Amino acid sequence: MASILEVNSLSKHYQTTIAVDNVSFQINKGQCFGMLGPNGAGKTTTIEIMEGITEPTSGKVLYKGNALGQLFRTQCGIQFQHTSLQEFLTVRETLKLFAGLYPESSDLNELIKRCNLESFLDSDNRKLSGGQRQRMLLAIALINNPEIVFLDEPTTGLDPQARHNFWDLIKSILSHGTTVILTTHYMEEAAELCDEIVIMDHGRIIAQGAPSELLQQHFSERLVRIPENVLSAAQIEALKQQHPSLNKNALFQHSLYQKDDWIEISTNDVNQTMKYLLNAGIDLSFLQIRQHNLEDLFLELTGKDLRI
């Protein structure tokens, strides 16, 4: 597949900090490309350099092989993390304003329908709910029928229902063949939408690939979870002793995490683990078994909780 956007050795230095440190990647046409990382990881700076809003200290961004110029401006759509719009305008007037800024705009009626704006078309911009506002900002980002759309944390602060609605919208954009670049705090969002992700921390890319590939690379184990309150201190201690670094003759290979009142056992052999737990007389009524998700990967790679 041909790459539509190319990021070459991008760096951005501020007086005392390095926000982006020699970052390179390519984004293919029609792809949903996710950028993940904790706050301050450099996601927004990177995406704003890719949007041509911020000048990099060094490095280049190429759109269809050329430096960002008027062609890029007319073919890209942007939704910033924080955007204010002109005051005293209604949603409809704001859409018309932005439609007027492009040589060609998409069919407004269709866009309004697609983004579910009908019910608040004549409300003042400033009187929208969080979900309505994000849908309008997305409509603005799509107003020129863009080939590439940048969404910077589009679902932050939305309730779960609004977030799922928004995901459906993004999927419909992707189904039209539009390239989507997305930054997010939410691992499930990246897992749900993205074909490829980069995980950033301290301005660098620390992992890159398809979400499923990354999980396979980093975790072959399953996660067995038991509520902490069904275990005695001695049982927890005994479980810890099964770690291969502590006990060469451990019954099974596993790592142990204590997280949010749960004991999590990461294991290659679920059968062995279950046997051990049964023999140890542990109550398995509330036991859960799941695969590692991006959240675990993120934790493993950055050592940070995502939303911190």
Place this chain on the structure above:
Amino acid sequence: MKRFLAILHARNLEFIRDRAALSWGLIFPTALMMGFALVFSNGDQERYKVGIAGEFNHPFLQSQYIKFIPVENLEKAIIKVERHQLDLLIASDKLRYWVNSSSPGGYITEQLLKASGGEVLKVNEVSGKEIRYIDWLIPGVLGMNMMFSALFGIGFVIVRYRKNGVLKRLRGTPLSATEFLMAQIFSRLLLIIFVSVIVYIGCDLILDFSMYGSYINLFLVFAIGSLAMISLGLLIASRLKSDELAAGLTNAISIPMMLLSGVWFSLEGSPQWILFISNLLPLTHVVDASRAIMLEGAGIIDVSHHILIMLLMMLFFLFLGVKLFRWE
């Protein structure tokens, strides 16, 4: 052009719907002018003024409550009689005096002159409407109001747009800085013209002030003057991100401009350096030119130097403003 019109339309809507700002834009200048009209409505001349050209020995000079003013240029002095700025004008060498038949002060001083019993002088009657302080003030206050609207209106809007991210959003579109700025300038110009016309008509209905010149010339002077001052506002706002700094800077420019442009009092006879500074201020040229048109009926040629200077200032501010402009 399409992009320019889109921004222009949005900005106009924004302003028309911002009721508070719109009514302030209309109420403030009108109230100001009414206030002045009230203060100066009675007795702006405490005593009678008689102009004397040449050496004059006459018992009339002994009269009390009359200020005798030596006159050098007879023609200008005659105009002052027409405008009620002098009650009487005496040219001793010609044994003549000039009086305005419609001026009460002229009538009284003429009677005093006749009653003083000296040499009999020939009378020349002139006519013309009185020029009150308020007539003199109107062009100044209109100009000042334009200045405030231009500097605060455009500067604050752009700084606010920059601060809250509207500019950043617009930057993500094909809109160029020049297109954006031209739309802002044009929108503000339309607004200033709209407000000024309403204030002008409203004040004229109540105060019935003097207008001897052509409305087209006056419009031209006000429009070019506004453009020069809007461009100055743009230059101030070209980079600032803090509205407090923008407010401080705008005040630092607008208040001296209000005082040194001859809005409230004539700067005639001020030290040379004050006149020099005054001439660097666009408002000075707006006020001088509009006063000349309104009070003296000056034509476009008479005020062409003011127009030229305002155009040059506009180009200079505009060039710098566009060059320095930052979206963020």
